Amino acid sequence: MKLNQKGQDLVEFAIVLPIFIVMLMGAFYIILLCYNVIAINTLARDSARQLAVSSDFEVAKASIIKNMESSNGLLSSLYSWNPSSNSDDFKYEQGQDGSSIRVIMRARSQQSYTGAFFISKFIPDTIYGDSTMYWEKNKSS
Numbered sequence: 001m002k003l004n005q006k007g008q009d010l011v012e013f014a015i016v017l018p019i020f021i022v023m024l025m026g027a028f029y030i031i032l033l034c035y036n037v038i039a040i041n042t043l044a045r046d047s048a049r050q051l052a053v054s055s056d057f058e059v060a061k062a063s064i065i066k067n068m069e070s071s072n073g074l075l076s077s078l079y080s081w082n083p084s085s086n087s088d089d090f091k092y093e094q095g096q097d098g099s100s101i102r103v104i105m106r107a108r109s110q111q112s113y114t115g116a117f118f119i120s121k122f123i124p125d126t127i128y129g130d131s132t133m134y135w136e137k138n139k140s141s
Contacts, residue, residue, distance in 0.1 A: 029078070029123060036079045037127050040105050043068065043081075044129030048103040051092055052133035065090065079107040079127060094135070105129035 047064045054060035065083050083090035091104045109125045 032078050033123050033127075036107060037129075040079075040081065040107050040127055040129035041131070042129075044103045044105040044131040045133075047090070047092075047105070048101055048131040048133040051101045051103060053136050057092065061090065061092065077110060078123065080110055081105065081107040095132070099135055100132050101135050102130070102132045 047061075050064055051057055051060050068081070069084070081089055089106050089108075093102050093104075094100070095102065105128065107127050107129075109123065
């Protein structure tokens with residue numbers, strides 16, 4: 001091995017390392033995004049189920065919010081879900097025929113997030129979870 005080749009290896013490493021780190025960080029952010037999308041959809045489905053078997057929607061909604069807040073919400077810091085301060089984060093509605101319950105959840109990107117700014121430009125500002133369940137209260141009527 002020649003003396004010049006050691007320097008060449010170091011230069012190649014210095015060029016490739018930042019590219020590799022950016023790709024690794026991008027993969028990490030994509031994983032966090034996927035986790036949050038799955039979490040918000042699961043929350044919407046579980047909430048729709050809880051509302052579908054409930055006779056008092058407001059009590060069920062308060063219980064859902066309390067349970068979510070006590071479990072620390074979404075586990076990553078990319079998105080926040082705060083229905084206590086913003087009613088658009090958790091909405092429910094009955095279907096037109098009154099036989100179904102639809103739940104819509106929304107989580108917004110953390111505006112104060114100061115991570116890798118170039119990657120944060122590529123993640124969506126808002127993610128949604130949407131689920132519809134048959135309202136089981138109608139079975140008895």
